[in-house]
Amino acid sequence: MALSRSARWGALATAAASFLVISASSAPTPGADGIGDVYFPQLGNGGFDARHYDLALAYDPGTDRLDGRTTITARATQNLSSFDLDLQKLEVSRVEVDGRKAKFTRSGDEIRITPRGAVRKGRTFEVTVAYGGVPEPLGGPIVFGSDYGWMKTADGVFVACEPNAASTWFPSSDHPSDKAAYDIRIKAPRGLTAVSNGRLVSTYDKGASTYTHWRETKPMATYLATATIGKFDVRTGTTPGGTPIYVAIDPVLANGNDVDVYGVTAEATDYWSQVFGPYPFEETGAIVDDMPQAGFSLEVQSKPAYSAVRNESTIVHELAHQWFGDSVSVAHWKDIWLNEGFATYAQWLWAEHRGTRSAHDSFLAGYDSRPAANAFWQTVVGDPQRDTMFASAVYQRGAMTLQVLRERIGDKAFFKLLPAWTELHRYGNADTDDFVRLAERISGRQLDDLFRTWLFTPGKPSL
């Protein structure tokens, strides 16, 4: 057992119980302006649970202007006098709650909305926000020093938002712990292709515009949404295992690929479905855009987005995230190793599958190449801090943790644990304590020491 967790969950359960008693008869109060993430205190919002987003977007790459109308269907989790949404920088022109104009104020990245009447706890309501402006990407140290978010390209826009840039292009409860289904409708200049999550519902030309409607029916974290627009060569089909596939490649890159994106995506989707459990979404695929300024790729739900840099190992990493990160999402950003450690470990498993290197040897290569004095060993993988949440140790030491676990509990338990994890938390959220508890349950071993050493203790562990 993980000792810290029973104490923590006991306290939470007590707090929740008293809250329920009070709120049943309490006067409406404002929803919290954040969801309680220590890395991003203002992200997400309290007092409601977003269930569905309808995004209507019109983007003109010529002027860079985005005009949007977002309708969120949500369920109140308290009696609400007002509530917040997250929106960075863009102008809001009108807000409605259940079709009636509502008052709103702006403060930093928050929109505070006051409906005409209070929203009763348990009620489902709709909030519509009309907004517009020129979206700007975010920068700073978080994503390898790269810009991220709404990124203008030569022929449109590349949209990849982890961890906090979804709210630069649509009003939302911008935190992975509040997942929802999506309809995404995009109006773009005629001749451009708009690519988004889930499955294509319709696309047609009218006048000077192309209208495209995508639908993601499975719960999705805000940062995994995209509305990438540009010139694309699209290839669709079905993987040998039976999953629909949609691959969009910028024609500028068509001849420069040294990897068959469509073929590897199909093969890895099917292979991971055997190792990790059934593919969680309705479609797999890829968006490969000419965006050299984005120094990263992102596991956009159902269609990972790749900037100009790509290879087979990157593709299998992003597809492994469809299970680890997209279907099973972090409860708090400090748990990010549950995404990156697992997706990195998937790269090791892929090399093992290909017969090029065993996961044990991948472990040793990473372990031996870094002396104990290397700063790499000082990152606390289980709580890496906001600005270093994507430090290489989160990936590499996270993956090492899984190899150490595998060698401790044996292949049989380990390869039972991975699909058990994706099944238990499918479409939901989970944290490190949940993983430790499941690993202990499936293996019948006490594993506190292993995870304490590898995830929470700075320094190079001895073998």
Ligand SMILES: [Zn+2]
């Ligand atoms: Zn990753």
